[in-house]
Amino acid sequence: MKREPPQSIADYGPLFFPAGMLLIFFVVPFGTMIAVSFFQRQEGGFYTPAFVFTNYERFLSAFFGGVLGFSLILAVTVAICCVVLALPFTYLLSTLSRRLQVIWLVGLLSVLSLSEVIIGFAWSTLLSRTAGLSNLLVKVGLLDQPVALFPSFGAVLTGMVYQALPYTVLVLYPAIVRLDPTLMEAARTLGSSPIRAFFNVLVPALRNTIMATLIMVFIFALGSYLLPQILGRPQHWTLSVLITDQAIYQSNMPFAAAMAVFLVLVTLGLVALTLLIGRKGEKA
Amino acid sequence: MMQWLKRFYFLVIGLFLSLPLIIVAGVSVNAKQTLAFPPQGFSLSWYGEIFTNPEWRSALLASVILATTSAALAVLIALPLSWFLWRRIAPWANIFQVLGIAPFTLPPVITALGLLTFWATTGFYGQPWTAVIGHAIFFVTLPLVTLSLGFSAIDRSFVEAAATMGANDRTIFRTVVLPLILPYLVSGYAFAFVLSLNEYIVAYMTVGFTLETLPIKIFNALRYGYTPTMASVTILFVFTAAVIFSLVAKFGDLPKLLGAMASDDK
Numbered sequence: 001m002k003r004e005p006p007q008s009i010a011d012y013g014p015l016f017f018p019a020g021m022l023l024i025f026f027v028v029p030f031g032t033m034i035a036v037s038f039f040q041r042q043e044g045g046f047y048t049p050a051f052v053f054t055n056y057e058r059f060l061s062a063f064f065g066g067v068l069g070f071s072l073i074l075a076v077t078v079a080i081c082c083v084v085l086a087l088p089f090t091y092l093l094s095t096l097s098r099r100l101q102v103i104w105l106v107g108l109l110s111v112l113s114l115s116e117v118i119i120g121f122a123w124s125t126l127l128s129r130t131a132g133l134s135n136l137l138v139k140v141g142l143l144d145q146p147v148a149l150f151p152s153f154g155a156v157l158t159g160m161v162y163q164a165l166p167y168t169v170l171v172l173y174p175a176i177v178r179l180d181p182t183l184m185e186a187a188r189t190l191g192s193s194p195i196r197a198f199f200n201v202l203v204p205a206l207r208n209t210i211m212a213t214l215i216m217v218f219i220f221a222l223g224s225y226l227l228p229q230i231l232g233r234p235q236h237w238t239l240s241v242l243i244t245d246q247a248i249y250q251s252n253m254p255f256a257a258a259m260a261v262f263l264v265l266v267t268l269g270l271v272a273l274t275l276l277i278g279r280k281g282e283k284a
Numbered sequence: 285m286m287q288w289l290k291r292f293y294f295l296v297i298g299l300f301l302s303l304p305l306i307i308v309a310g311v312s313v314n315a316k317q318t319l320a321f322p323p324q325g326f327s328l329s330w331y332g333e334i335f336t337n338p339e340w341r342s343a344l345l346a347s348v349i350l351a352t353t354s355a356a357l358a359v360l361i362a363l364p365l366s367w368f369l370w371r372r373i374a375p376w377a378n379i380f381q382v383l384g385i386a387p388f389t390l391p392p393v394i395t396a397l398g399l400l401t402f403w404a405t406t407g408f409y410g411q412p413w414t415a416v417i418g419h420a421i422f423f424v425t426l427p428l429v430t431l432s433l434g435f436s437a438i439d440r441s442f443v444e445a446a447a448t449m450g451a452n453d454r455t456i457f458r459t460v461v462l463p464l465i466l467p468y469l470v471s472g473y474a475f476a477f478v479l480s481l482n483e484y485i486v487a488y489m490t491v492g493f494t495l496e497t498l499p500i501k502i503f504n505a506l507r508y509g510y511t512p513t514m515a516s517v518t519i520l521f522v523f524t525a526a527v528i529f530s531l532v533a534k535f536g537d538l539p540k541l542l543g544a545m546a547s548d549d550k
Contacts, residue, residue: 004373022421025399106529121308165301244393
């Protein structure tokens with residue numbers, strides 16, 4: 001039985017249920033959200049069908065501009081930190097025995113699947129005054145008395161790097177494992193130190209992968225929603241937090257939808273960029 | 285020297301990833317209701333609390349039911365779709381593959397808000413089953429990716445042999461394809477299950493005011509201060525995830541599932 005084009009309606013049978021589900025429960029909701037973003041908000045949390053741009057105009061204020069700027073800078077910082085930490089780690093991981101690799105992968109997946117709530121709670125405990133790291137520093141003699149290290153920007157950043165690091169490793173992993181091992185061997189035989197070989201051979205060979213990974217981690221970090229609330233102060237809130245806040249607590253659905261549409265546009269633009277880089281990588 | 289540097293780096297990353305969990309594990313066995321580390325006294329009563337306290341128990345039950353059903357629905361969507369894409373030449377149908385991957389790629393708040401406006405418009409907002417559909421759509425990516433990988437690994441000559449001997453599509457699917465695809469199906473289900481168990485924002489935006497899943501319960505409890513049950517639930521979750529992924533690794537090929545092709549089938 002070769003792969004062949006569908007001959008009759010019956011051949012399309014397997015497609016009906018999945019296509020229906022995805023269309024009804026993803027495409028239609030998505031469309032609804034776009035529609036709502038143009039609706040007119042009424043007092044008391046309701047909204048009526050309309051076609052107005054006020055929701056988008058409101059977005060152009062200094063306050064929301066600030067939030068957007070902060071979200072983007074935070075996500076970029078997280079992406080850079082993660083890739084810098086994950087790149088040597090993933091390379092070292094790929095040189096381990098298969099059994100050890102599997103153990104690390106199970107650990108990474110377990111941390112990756114952790115709820116943001118749980119990560120936030122775990123870090124808030126680790127950074128707390130009564131149970132946290134600062135107690136250790138007091139014991140060592142670096143601090144006079146324990147202090148709470150959150151809420152702060154550092155705490156938000158650490159929590160988000162923690163959340164995104166396993167993801168980064170798993171994105172880099174296939175590319176690094178498939179990399180021709182003779183590349184590094186050749187560099188080593190020709191007398192370069194492992195660290196030099198890493199920077200002069202591995203990093204340039206993975207240039208496109210690194211760019212694509214940066215963008216994917218950036219998008220991942222943009223979605224972080226609870227960590228800025230748990231580990232940060234209100235000035236550390238991101239666009240994701242504001243969207244939820246507007247939708248649930250301010251009951252301003254049209255405005256929340258407008259911000260979400262904007263977030264989609266930013267994300268899609270970046271995904272397109274990733275694909276473009278990927279394609280260029282194939283040609284090279 | 286290099287070996288030491290390598291070990292040191294693994295140690296640093298390992299500590300970074302495990303330290304918060306070690307502290308939480310320590311806190312979870314405190315004898316009294318205090319947030320103290322190292323723990324004062326030793327007691328496993330906060331683990332018992334998850335199952336005896338009616339609020340935590342119902343949250344646990346809600347999460348388990350949601351994860352079980354939504355992961356099953358996700359597999360039901362992904363299986364026929366990936367079978368069709370493997371069996372037929374229909375390039376335009378790839379759009380559904382993209383649609384299946386999109387919710388997982390976009391920031392989760394977008395899928396959540398889309399579903400919120402949708403359920404609010406259709407009048408089903410707050411119904412517990414809406415969360416099942418929400419999670420199934422949100423996590424359909426995982427079985428879709430593992431199943432596509434599984435199908436691409438099937439040797440088409442098996443299927444051709446079956447067809448030559450007169451088996452129709454249905455028989456081929458049941459007797460040849462399904463047994464070969466089963467490990468990928470199970471791991472896709474496992475990934476969707478674990479992530480659904482931990483998911484917060486889609487559940488919160490769709491059913492947050494009517495149904496309390498464990499992540500929602502933890503966050504609500506976190507707002508009013510600290511209870512040690514949060515710590516024990518956290519450890520229970522980490523443990524569950526580690527057990528499930530270990531099982532996937534034991535019965536499947538984890539490096540291959542994560543995209544690293546085994547060197548012999550390149």
